[in-house]
Amino acid sequence: MANLKTNEKKTKAQSMGMHTEVLTGRTQQKFFNPDEAENFYYFGTYDVDFNKRTDLDVKEMSAPEANKEIDNLMSQGYGTIVIKNPQGKHSLGVGILNKLNLIFEGSLGYFGMGSCDGPTVRINGRVGWSCAENLMAGKVVIEKNAGSCFGAAIRGGDLICKGSVGARTGIDMKGGTIIIGGDAGAFTGFMMQRGRIIILGDVGINLGDSMYDGTIFIGGSIGSYGSDAVDAELTKSDQDWLTRKLKVAEIGENFDVSKMKKIVAGKKLWNYDNLEPTEKKGAI
Amino acid sequence: MCGIAGLIHRGKSSNVGSELQGMLQALKHRGEDSTGYALYGDTDGKNFIMRFKVGENVGEGSSSIMEDVSVYDERKKIVDQTLNELGAKIVKEERTLPYSLRYEISYDKKDLLEFSQRIESIPGVEILSMGKSLEVIKDLGNAKAVCDRYSLDKLVGTHAIGHARMATESGVDIKSAHPFWGYPFSDVSVVHNGQLTNYWNNRRMLENKGMRFMSECDSELIAVYIAQKMREGASLEEGMKSSLTGLDGVFTYFVATKDSLGMAKDTMAAKPLVLYESDDLVAMGSEEIAIRSVLPQEIDTYDPFDGEVKVWQI
Numbered sequence: 001m002a003n004l005k006t007n008e009k010k011t012k013a014q015s016m017g018m019h020t021e022v023l024t025g026r027t028q029q030k031f032f033n034p035d036e037a038e039n040f041y042y043f044g045t046y047d048v049d050f051n052k053r054t055d056l057d058v059k060e061m062s063a064p065e066a067n068k069e070i071d072n073l074m075s076q077g078y079g080t081i082v083i084k085n086p087q088g089k090h091s092l093g094v095g096i097l098n099k100l101n102l103i104f105e106g107s108l109g110y111f112g113m114g115s116c117d118g119p120t121v122r123i124n125g126r127v128g129w130s131c132a133e134n135l136m137a138g139k140v141v142i143e144k145n146a147g148s149c150f151g152a153a154i155r156g157g158d159l160i161c162k163g164s165v166g167a168r169t170g171i172d173m174k175g176g177t178i179i180i181g182g183d184a185g186a187f188t189g190f191m192m193q194r195g196r197i198i199i200l201g202d203v204g205i206n207l208g209d210s211m212y213d214g215t216i217f218i219g220g221s222i223g224s225y226g227s228d229a230v231d232a233e234l235t236k237s238d239q240d241w242l243t244r245k246l247k248v249a250e251i252g253e254n255f256d257v258s259k260m261k262k263i264v265a266g267k268k269l270w271n272y273d274n275l276e277p278t279e280k281k282g283a284i
Numbered sequence: 285m286c287g288i289a290g291l292i293h294r295g296k297s298s299n300v301g302s303e304l305q306g307m308l309q310a311l312k313h314r315g316e317d318s319t320g321y322a323l324y325g326d327t328d329g330k331n332f333i334m335r336f337k338v339g340e341n342v343g344e345g346s347s348s349i350m351e352d353v354s355v356y357d358e359r360k361k362i363v364d365q366t367l368n369e370l371g372a373k374i375v376k377e378e379r380t381l382p383y384s385l386r387y388e389i390s391y392d393k394k395d396l397l398e399f400s401q402r403i404e405s406i407p408g409v410e411i412l413s414m415g416k417s418l419e420v421i422k423d424l425g426n427a428k429a430v431c432d433r434y435s436l437d438k439l440v441g442t443h444a445i446g447h448a449r450m451a452t453e454s455g456v457d458i459k460s461a462h463p464f465w466g467y468p469f470s471d472v473s474v475v476h477n478g479q480l481t482n483y484w485n486n487r488r489m490l491e492n493k494g495m496r497f498m499s500e501c502d503s504e505l506i507a508v509y510i511a512q513k514m515r516e517g518a519s520l521e522e523g524m525k526s527s528l529t530g531l532d533g534v535f536t537y538f539v540a541t542k543d544s545l546g547m548a549k550d551t552m553a554a555k556p557l558v559l560y561e562s563d564d565l566v567a568m569g570s571e572e573i574a575i576r577s578v579l580p581q582e583i584d585t586y587d588p589f590d591g592e593v594k595v596w597q598i
Contacts, residue, residue, distance in 0.1 A: 087580065088572035106582050109572055126585050128572055129556055145586045148553060166587035167553035185553050186590040204590055205551070 044071075045098040048079035059085035063092055074100060088128070093121065099138075110147070113140050116157075129166070132159050135176060141249075148185065151178045154195065160249045167204065170197045173214065181251045187226065189216045189263075198242065198260075200252045208263050216263040217242060219255065230266040238262060285450045286477045287311030288462075288557075289569035290538045291578065292443035292545040292596050296564065297326050301431070301439030306577035307569055308427035308446045314570060315450025317345065318461035319430045320422030322413070322473035322540055325441035331375050332389045332470070333419055335412040336403070338363070339383035340457050341424045347455035355408065356382050362406045370399055380434055383458075386419070397468040401496070410459060410498050415471030417441070417542050422461040442598045443545050445538045447475040454501040464507035467496060469514060471542035476503035477570055478535035478555045486531070506537050521595045524548045528591055538568070546595035553590035560585045566596050 054073060058066040066083070070093065073081055080101040086092055090109035093102060093116070100119040104112075107125030117136035122143070129147040132140045135154040141162070148166030151159045154176040164182030171190045183201035189208040202220035209226020216229075217238070242257040289307035291300065301323055308319055327333070338359035340348035360379075367374060367389065376388035393399065400411055413420035419439075423430045427448060431437055447462035454460040466472025480486075480502040487497055487505060495508045509530060513523030524539060524546055534554035539546045547568060549557060558572045560583055567575045572585055588594065 088576045090571075090573075107572060107585070125582060126572070128558065144584060147556065147558070147587045164586065167590055183589075185587070186551065187553075204553075 042097060044095070046074040047077070048074055048098065048100055049077050050079035050099075050101055052078045053080035053082070054078050055082045055084055057084040058089065058092070059087065063089050066092055067094060070096070070102075074098065086125070090128070093119075107144070116140075126163070127161075132157075135159060145182070150180075151176070154178070158249065160251060162251055164201065169199075170195070170216075173197075177245065179245065179249045179251060183220065186223065189214070189229075190226070192216075198245065200255055208265070210269060211265045213265055217257075218261045218263065219252075219257075219259070222261065222263075225263070228266040228269045229263050232262045232264040234258070234260060234262045285314045286452075286462075287314030287448040287570040287574070288446070288475045288477045288536065288538060289448075289567075289574045290443070290445035290475070290540070290545055290547075291565065291567040292540075292598060294564050294566070294596070294598055297440050297442050299438065300324070300441045300444040301436040303578050304444040304446045305427050305431040305437060307567075307574040308448050310573045310577045311448045311570055312426045315448050316426035317451040317456045318422060318424045318449045318458065319427045319447065320420065320449070320462045320475070321430070321436060321444060321446045322418060322420050322463040322475070323436065323439050323441055323444045324417045324471070324540065324542065325419060325439050327417055329416045330390070332372075332391050332414055332416055334387045334389055334414050335385070335419050335421065336363070336387070337384050337410050337412060337458055339408060340459070341381075341383065343424060345456055346424055347451075348457045351408075353382050359406060359408050360385065363403060363409060366402055366406065370402060372399070381423075384421075384423070384434075394470075395468075396470060397494075400468045404496070404498075411465065411467070412458075413463075413465045413473065414468075415542065418465075418471040418473055418540075420463050420465055420473055422447075422458055422463065424456065424458070424461075442543075443540060445473060445475050445540050445545065447477075453479065453503075454499060460499045460501040462501075462503055464501075464504045466507045466511040466514075466539070469511050471540075472507070472511060472514070473540050474503070474507035474510065474537060476506050476535055476537040478503075478533060478537070478550065480505055480531055480533040480535065482532040502533075503537075506531065506535070506539075510539055520544060520546055521593060524593045524595070528593070536570075543598050544595055546593065547588065548593045549588050549590060551591040553587075557588055558585050559588055559594075561596075 082103045086106045088109045091111045094114040096119045097117045102121045104123040108127045110128040111130050112127050114133040118138045121140040124143050126144040127146045130149040133152045135157045137156045139158045141160045145163035146161045146165040150165045150169045153172045155174045156176045158177050160179045162181040165184050167185035169184050169188045170178045173192045173195045175195045177196045179198045184199045184203045186204035187206045191210050192214045193212045194214045197216045200219040205223035206226035208229030239257045246252040338356045342348050342350045372389045372391040378386040421434045462475045463473040483502040510523045535550045536555040536557045559568045560575050
């Protein structure tokens with residue numbers, strides 16, 4: 001296992017406000033061994049062909065029916081699926097665990113794209129509360145606005161909203177990146193533990209309230225700082241990363257990242273130096 | 285959980301009864317213990333429309349006490365007699381259900397406080413709404429059931445707000461159902477989604493100022509709070525802005541008057557609201573699917589931010 005304390009990458013990560021806690025307990029991390037690949041099976045996943053494309057009109061379908069049909073199409077190898085007439089329905093596109101090009105021609109309701117791991121999604125509309133909750137990996141792009149709790153508890157992937165978002169964006173997030181082209185509401189980054197949030201516009205009150213770790217970049221004004229959220233120096237590596245990330249996200253072209261504010265945890269509130277003992281976790 | 289919906293047509297009238305029914309029915313999964321409508325219909329503006337009840341719906345699921353229907357008739361007789369004593373003339377009378385009535389009344393005085401106090405001093409009688417355009421209709425069941433029961437689908441008007449209720453803080457009965465009339469103000473109504481945590485303190489304070497509460501539903505506080513602010517000379521918008529600090533808890537609520545509709549969201553933004561705004565229509569609801577019931581095509585919607593107050597005119 002790599003020695004985190006001496007690895008050069010640690011310095012770079014730290015300068016960007018990532019992984020700043022000192023891990024002193026026993027790690028629970030399991031490492032993937034390619035030689036044992038055949039022993040790994042990810043239930044509910046499919047090998048799909050991105051060139052195999054189809055449309056699915058969900059106008060007359062309930063959300064479970066639509067999600068089952070998406071699953072059925074993936075099982076047939078379709079790698080690009082265009083969803084027609086989502087019409088604000090809740091819980092569409094949830095639980096997709098493999099690579100997939102998914103395009104929604106319209107808006108989603110609550111909990112759209114929840115608990116996904118891998119798909120690339122474009123939503124040509126708006127999304128309601130808790131979009132992409134628990135996202136593990138992949139990319140979700142929303143062309144219009146988003147509701148509250150955007151990207152709640154995500155652990156990885158890129159979540160991009162080209163419009164504005166509601167309150168509690170990135171609440172409890174544990175990794176990944178959230179990028180917002182417009183404004184964001186109150187309690188953005190509330191209790192976030194890792195990952196990064198980029199807001200190009202203004203943000204509401206209590207920014208980064210009770211955040212444990214991670215980094216928030218703000219391009220506009222800040223309503224107020226939450227408990228234990230503090231300013232940090234915007235480094236050259238931050239700016240390089242922001243420029244790269246915004247370009248990949250196709251958002252904020254020509255945005256002057258050098259004027260962005262960087263917010264991190266003051267770390268006066270938290271104390272999780274000691275990881276939970278394995279025995280205790282096992283008992284739970 | 286509860287769901288709220290509202291819409292206002294600007295510069296024209298529409299079939300708001302049917303439209304609001306569709307919006308609230310789309311939200312029925314948020315609660316169908318009771319559903320209420322506050323409809324602002326097209327009228328000549330000469331007479332007051334008084335919606336009132338002389339008893340409760342004691343059907344399945346109700347938390348009300350069963351009464352003999354004959355007491356409804358007795359109460360109605362006393363209401364008629366009291367109206368006569370007040371100098372109010374009944375122009376038109378409709379009795380939709382044994383416990384629910386609609387009167388068109390010719391009444392000259394503008395101050396409705398004494399009027400309302402006299403009518404509601406009759407045991408078992410509650411004015412659901414009083415106004416020259418407003419009609420509050422609320423009963424147990426989902427939006428379609430209430431709409432069918434009261435034949436609301438043909439009502440034409442400019443704006444409307446409504447509520448699909450999951451009873452959490454008080455009983456399953458009409459008196460706890462939304463919308464609440466902004467007693468004693470003509471044509472003021474309120475719907476609310478959320479919970480207020482300083483209900484009793486505010487209630488005691490407002491009762492000391494002469495305001496009345498008909499239920500123990502925390503949402504009623506908003507109607508009374510706004511009404512009191514307006515009594516003190518505040519505009520609707522000023523009263524709503526004051527509520528952001530005066531009311532504690534989580535809330536998104538709508539207030540409607542004869543010619544306007546407003547929304548307010550608490551500073552935590554804990555309760556949902558999706559908003560669609562165009563030159564001729566503003567529609568809003570707890571979920572986008574409510575708006576989609578009147579605008580099925582792809583539209584641009586957004587969530588108002590925390591602490592936001594907005595008011596639109598017809």
